[in-house]
Amino acid sequence: MSQNNLNTSAPNTWCPGCGNFAILNGIKKVLNELSEEVCPLEKFVLVSGIGCHGKIVDYVNVNSFYSIHGRSVPVAEGIKMANSGLKVICFAGDGDAYGEGLEHLIFAAKRNVDITVIIHNNRLYSLTAFQYSPTSPLGFKGRSTPNGTIEPPLNPLELMLASQATYLARGSSLKLDLLMRLFREAIMHKGFALVDVLQVCVTFNNLYEYYSKHVYELENHDPGNFQAAFNAIREWDYNSDARIPLGVFYQKEAPTFEDKMMSFPADIESKDSKIKEFLSKRM
Amino acid sequence: MRDFSILIGGKAGSGIDKSTLILGDLLNQSGYRVYIYRDYPSLIRGGHTFSIIRASQTKIAAHRDKIDFLLALNKETLDLHLTKLSGDGKVICDVELLKEAALPVQTMTLGVPIVKFVKEENAPEVMRNTCLIGAFAKAIGIKIELLEKILKKNFGKSIDVNIKIAKKGYDASVVMESIRLPAQDALPLISGSQAICLGLIKGGLQVYVSYPMTPTTPLLHFFAEQANDFSLKVIHPESELGVILMALGFAYAGQKTAVGTSGGGFCLMTESLSLSGMSEVPAVIVLGQRPGPSTGLPTYSSQSDLNFALYAGQGEFVRFVVAPGDLEEAYYWSACALNLAWKYQIPSIILTDKNLNEGIGNFDVNETGEIKEDNPYLWDGTTDYHRYADSKTGISPMAFVPEKNAVIKVSGYEHDELGITTEDAAVTKKMQDKRLRKEKYLIEELKSFPTVKTYGDDKQTTALLCWGSNKGVCVELAQTLGLKVIQPLVLSPFPEHAFKEAMRGIKKLIAVEDNATGQLARLVKIYGIAVDDTILKYDGRPFTLDELEEKVKEKIS
Ligand SMILES: Cc1ncc(C[n+]2csc(CCOP(=O)(O)OP(=O)(O)O)c2C)c(N)n1
Numbered sequence: 014m015s016q017n018n019l020n021t022s023a024p025n026t027w028c029p030g031c032g033n034f035a036i037l038n039g040i041k042k043v044l045n046e047l048s049e050e051v052c053p054l055e056k057f058v059l060v061s062g063i064g065c066h067g068k069i070v071d072y073v074n075v076n077s078f079y080s081i082h083g084r085s086v087p088v089a090e091g092i093k094m095a096n097s098g099l100k101v102i103c104f105a106g107d108g109d110a111y112g113e114g115l116e117h118l119i120f121a122a123k124r125n126v127d128i129t130v131i132i133h134n135n136r137l138y139s140l141t142a143f144q145y146s147p148t149s150p151l152g153f154k155g156r157s158t159p160n161g162t163i164e165p166p167l168n169p170l171e172l173m174l175a176s177q178a179t180y181l182a183r184g185s186s187l188k189l190d191l192l193m194r195l196f197r198e199a200i201m202h203k204g205f206a207l208v209d210v211l212q213v214c215v216t217f218n219n220l221y222e223y224y225s226k227h228v229y230e231l232e233n234h235d236p237g238n239f240q241a242a243f244n245a246i247r248e249w250d251y252n253s254d255a256r257i258p259l260g261v262f263y264q265k266e267a268p269t270f271e272d273k274m275m276s277f278p279a280d281i282e283s284k285d286s287k288i289k290e291f292l293s294k295r296m
Numbered sequence: 297m298r299d300f301s302i303l304i305g306g307k308a309g310s311g312i313d314k315s316t317l318i319l320g321d322l323l324n325q326s327g328y329r330v331y332i333y334r335d336y337p338s339l340i341r342g343g344h345t346f347s348i349i350r351a352s353q354t355k356i357a358a359h360r361d362k363i364d365f366l367l368a369l370n371k372e373t374l375d376l377h378l379t380k381l382s383g384d385g386k387v388i389c390d391v392e393l394l395k396e397a398a399l400p401v402q403t404m405t406l407g408v409p410i411v412k413f414v415k416e417e418n419a420p421e422v423m424r425n426t427c428l429i430g431a432f433a434k435a436i437g438i439k440i441e442l443l444e445k446i447l448k449k450n451f452g453k454s455i456d457v458n459i460k461i462a463k464k465g466y467d468a469s470v471v472m473e474s475i476r477l478p479a480q481d482a483l484p485l486i487s488g489s490q491a492i493c494l495g496l497i498k499g500g501l502q503v504y505v506s507y508p509m510t511p512t513t514p515l516l517h518f519f520a521e522q523a524n525d526f527s528l529k530v531i532h533p534e535s536e537l538g539v540i541l542m543a544l545g546f547a548y549a550g551q552k553t554a555v556g557t558s559g560g561g562f563c564l565m566t567e568s569l570s571l572s573g574m575s576e577v578p579a580v581i582v583l584g585q586r587p588g589p590s591t592g593l594p595t596y597s598s599q600s601d602l603n604f605a606l607y608a609g610q611g612e613f614v615r616f617v618v619a620p621g622d623l624e625e626a627y628y629w630s631a632c633a634l635n636l637a638w639k640y641q642i643p644s645i646i647l648t649d650k651n652l653n654e655g656i657g658n659f660d661v662n663e664t665g666e667i668k669e670d671n672p673y674l675w676d677g678t679t680d681y682h683r684y685a686d687s688k689t690g691i692s693p694m695a696f697v698p699e700k701n702a703v704i705k706v707s708g709y710e711h712d713e714l715g716i717t718t719e720d721a722a723v724t725k726k727m728q729d730k731r732l733r734k735e736k737y738l739i740e741e742l743k744s745f746p747t748v749k750t751y752g753d754d755k756q757t758t759a760l761l762c763w764g765s766n767k768g769v770c771v772e773l774a775q776t777l778g779l780k781v782i783q784p785l786v787l788s789p790f791p792e793h794a795f796k797e798a799m800r801g802i803k804k805l806i807a808v809e810d811n812a813t814g815q816l817a818r819l820v821k822i823y824g825i826a827v828d829d830t831i832l833k834y835d836g837r838p839f840t841l842d843e844l845e846e847k848v849k850e851k852i853s
């Protein structure tokens with residue numbers, strides 16, 4: 014089915030078995046499909062932060078901006094605001110987007126900029142070799158917290174819902190089919206979309222077994238219902254041993270920032286005369 | 297009177313800004329050249345605020361110590377500024393205020409029942425300004441028609457009451473001193489901020505992104521107001537981090553973008569400044585200085601971020617830094633900074649300060665110098681696209697998304713020609729060489745630009761060394777004292793050649809800077825040029841002509 018393997022010259026340096034491979038394979042398939050059905054590949058732009066996750070842009074032969082730690086979201090917003098015909102997808106880590114650059118996520122959601130944010134949520138900092146992240150459970154023993162963290166995790170989806178995101182979903186690197194469906198929907202959703210992917214880090218925090226036991230796919234859930242979304246999002250707080258729902262929690266149609274942004278016809282020719290006109294008013 | 301100054305003062309929020317512009321306009325229309333200095337505290341209502349409007353026969357960009365007309369809206373203004381009144385200076389204010397103030401008997405005064413007139417018209421307190429302006433206009437012999445014309449230009453819906461009140465003030469006033477009208481056409485009166493904005497627009501600006509911070513907030517306001525006329529996108533995001541990153545996103549997509557901030561905001565931008573250097577995505581930053589460290593004196597001026605502008609950001613990368621000294625230079629160099637950022641795919645910093653940004657003066661668009669419209673080096677589509685293709689000049693062809701036959705990958709990691717991350721030693725060196733090589737060509741190109749200017753007597757062996765907004769005061773003073781002035785405009789890459797040319801024959805070099813450590817003096821030392829003396833001011837206020845004169849005379853006597 015895939016007419017283009019989208020590979021680059023970059024050798025893959027993720028650990029064998031890393032959950033990032035599911036995200037990579039999933040997004041490549043989805044990009045291939047969408048480029049056939051929806052819009053050509055050159056209209057996609059991938060943006061990443063810094064962490065193990067960020068390497069993904071090196072592995073996909075599509076336009077990309079490999080930005081800095083925590084800051085992929087505003088770069089993506091700028092690209093989208095420059096040209097609303099582009100499909101802009103951010104790949105961010107949990108340390109990256111929920112920690113270092115959290116402010117940007119909240120504001121992008123609030124603006125409803127039409128970008129897609131995919132969080133490689135391995136619930137720790139992996140590239141810096143094992144520290145806790147904003148979604149690590151209470152008591153997490155990373156190398157900066159050898160006695161266990163003393164602060165509870167954040168529920169990022171709850172925060173995103175409060176920030177007025179218009180598409181919120183959770184996937185898992187264990188379930189590729191669901192992941193692809195969510196990626197597709199999130200990219201096609203008009204507005205700010207976030208997919209929190211429970212990505213297993215086999216080296217530092219192998220939750221494979223744990224997730225296998227706890228995750229389930231939402232059924233009979235109405236993503237158009239805010240209260241239902243709120244309840245479903247709060248079923249698991251990234252800390253307790255509750256069941257972990259996967260799927261789309263919330264989806265709402267709302268005008269995007271770019272739609273509302275005033276756009277004026279580019280009228281470069283008259284620039285000089287307009288400068289003159291302005292100056293003449295100051296005489 | 298060939299040259300005179302007016303000080304108007306009152307409580308912050310009492311309409312001083314508007315009155316200042318009207319007074320400037322009156323003198324501009326009367327054929328004077330005007331320079332306005334605005335002094336205001338960092339609050340919205342209540343503190344003391346004042347402006348000095350200086351009028352002269354020739355173009356000026358500095359103010360003097362002595363005031364010829366003191367227009368006071370409250371007692372505080374009299375208390376604070378009376379000592380500045382020149383020998384035959386005059387005070388104009390409300391009659392009651394005059395009584396209360398009990399000024400020395402020899403003071404020439406004009407009391408007008410301003411408060412009463414405004415009450416009679418049931419008009420708001422701010423209109424006391426208009427009455428005061430009316431009284432002043434008559435005092436210097438300006439015709440009522442001109443006053444009316446200018447009021448009409450400046451007031452919208454409340455024009456009728458304003459004119460009525462202004463006339464009352466005018467009629468109650470007397471001609472104290474009829475100014476001789478110089479015969480010259482008026483020139484537009486604009487602020488430094490506006491000159492920068494127009495220059496950026498001239499250079500092809502499409503997008504402006506900014507988080508408000510004095511002294512660049514007026515740029516944000518200007519662009520937002522003018523967005524329609526100049527086809528601009530104007531965005532005010534969550535923080536300066538967001539600002540510069542969004543700007544890089546816009547630039548990656550091919551849109552010419554600028555950002556504006558001051559020191560504190562620039563601190564937040566430095567990581568992305570470096571990202572611009574590495575990813576070769578152009579960035580244009582207007583950095584307006586104010587006194588630091590930290591929040592410092594938010595609404596005052598300084599030149600203490602030269603080092604910061606030159607060295608901010610991790611790693612080594614090419615940057616363009618220019619410090620314009622007046623309105624024409626602000627216009628010209630803002631356009632150039634944008635063009636050069638795109639031509640060389642580097643960050644450009646337009647280093648200004650509060651004095652330049654908020655000072656208002658006559659702008660002559662015909663005196664700015666010709667702005668070359670240089671297109672960036674674009675991919676022609678004939679070869680496979682490599683975003684970071686190596687080249688003789690180090691400049692790689694740009695392409696912008698969406699481009700059918702090109703995959704455009706930019707990165708903040710060290711990368712190969714395709715934009716893919718590398719840790720290879722040879723590639724690392726090669727790519728760093730490629731990026732840094734651009735500087736050599738930039739330096740070459742800058743040789744055809746006025747990177748260092750000199751003024752005054754070329755045979756002089758003593759020169760004042762200044763940069764940025766000190767140009768106005770230094771050049772005017774040097775004329776009276778017969779000194780030479782050397783003003784480097786481009787500060788990175790430093791125009792060593794042009795600077796050394798300018799230094800020919802100079803035996804004594806005195807640096808004049810608005811900082812405490814002599815940052816330019818230290819910079820030129822790197823190029824083997826020793827400054828003999830420094831005159832430094834770091835109280836947030838600009839040098840007045842008289843103050844600098846005294847200091848320079850001490851140094852050269
Ligand atoms: C400003 C800044 N601070 C710190 C770092 C170092 N750093 C690189 S990746 C990272 C955390 C990575 O964690 P996460 O975002 O969760 O990504 P992961 O590696 O787990 O995919 C940190 C702290 C950096 N690159 N930049």
Ligand code: SF4
Pocket residue numbers: 026027028030031032033065135139140213214215216217
């Ligand atoms: S450290 Fe963890 S997240 Fe990083 S590549 Fe290895 S398994 Fe994946």
